[in-house]
Amino acid sequence: MATPLSASTVLAALKAEGVRVVEVGNWRTHNRNSRGAWGPLNGSIVHHTVTKGTTSTVFLCRDGYDDLPGPLCHGMIAKDGVVHMVGWGRANHAGGGDPKVLEQVIAESYGTRPTPPTKGNANGVDGNARFYGWECENLGDGKDPWPKAQYDAIVRVQAALCRAHGWSAKSVIGHLEWSSDKIDPRGFSMADLRADVAERLAHPASWSPGSSSTTPSKQEEDPMAGITKKDIFDAVWKTDAIGAPSDAVDFKTNPNWQPQSILKDVQARIRRMDKTLAAQSAAITALAGQVGKGTDTGAVVAAVEAAIERAVIDVNINTKEA
Incomplete structure (x- = not known):
């Protein structure tokens, strides 16, 4: 009391x-x-x-x-x-x-x-x-x-x-x-x-x-306590239908792989998609402007493929530089 x-x-x-x-x-x-x-x-x-x-x-x-x-x-x-x-x-x-x-x-x-x-x-x-x-x-x-x-x-x-x-x-x-x-x-x-x-x-x-x-x-426990890089690798790349980044194909033989590789790879994929879409849009716009002017269809297709190839090459170069 x-x-x-x-x-x-x-x-x-x-x-x-x-x-x-x-x-x-x-x-x-x-x-x-x-x-x-x-x-x-x-x-x-x-x-x-x-x-x-x-x-x-x-x-x-x-x-x-x-x-x-x-x-x-x-x-x-x-x-x-x-x-x-x-x-x-x-x-x-x-x-x-x-x-x-x-x-x-x-x-x-x-x-x-x-x-x-x-x-x-x-x-x-x-x-x-x-x-x-x-x-x-x-x-x-x-x-x-x-x-x-x-x-x-x-x-x-x-x-x-x-x-x-x-x-x-x-x-x-x-x-x-x-x-x-x-x-x-x-x-x-x-x-x-x-x-x-x-x-x-x-x-x-x-x-x-x-x-x-x-x-x-x-x-106060850390919710990430005990989770390893391999756990992250397996959870992301083995459960999702996504190909692993080139620097993480084999986790066991590549000790330099880091969890942030996931983000770098996703960023590269998004850049490629953005560039590809832009190239396609430009090509389609150009094609639409040539309709009815006697343009060779084969030449248009070749131009579209060339534009896409240039975009992909450009993205790969930028990604490596990053």
Whole structure:
């Protein structure tokens, strides 16, 4: 259990963790403290908003609606990773939840996830007094993507709170792990999120994956890692009905072949086609002008073939010079 961080302290903690923050209006004093206690705090809950559009979502989280006044969380984490602070103090975000889950979070005693909740908003214990709350912009349909910047911000926000309070990642839960009648957040695993928070907590607050000699997390992996030049060669030239460039006919016997050879060959092909088309067009235009003037058809055909041959030779010369 812990005393809630002050607005200034949490703001400093978030920024130290590398979170981009926008302060919305009077967020430092905007709360529901007149309706009940806020604290001692035992953890942080992650939600999804079931909305689309950052601006409208920020206003909803700040002001709430007729049946549920705002603030509906402490910060709204947008798709671009920016965290909009909308309130500080008691907020209408957690509602009722399972007391057994609360015990496990306080003791940080569960395995990969808390015991599935059997109590919900109507018959559970007050979670608004016990948890920080973070709404994340997402439709919650299991299809709306979670951009890398947004997911990274979620991890950083939770790590900042855990670091400030001396908690482990097990103090971070999803709304669906707190209340039996909730499904959020949907689209990623809370067990995976906690693993990523734990990874951050093993480093200084300023740490970013890939910024040191440490191994990048799965969020930072290079999608081209492990792909060789031969993989590219086989994928392009052996699966498509395209002849290989002259300098890459046999990959095994030509160690100088490079992936950029593909682009050079395509460029040469396009140049040849452009030149050929131009030559044909010029020849056809000339032919059209001679119709009815007694022109020898054989001579016209020979002229067209000669023009095309000159164009191809010109392209080959230019390509070699390039």
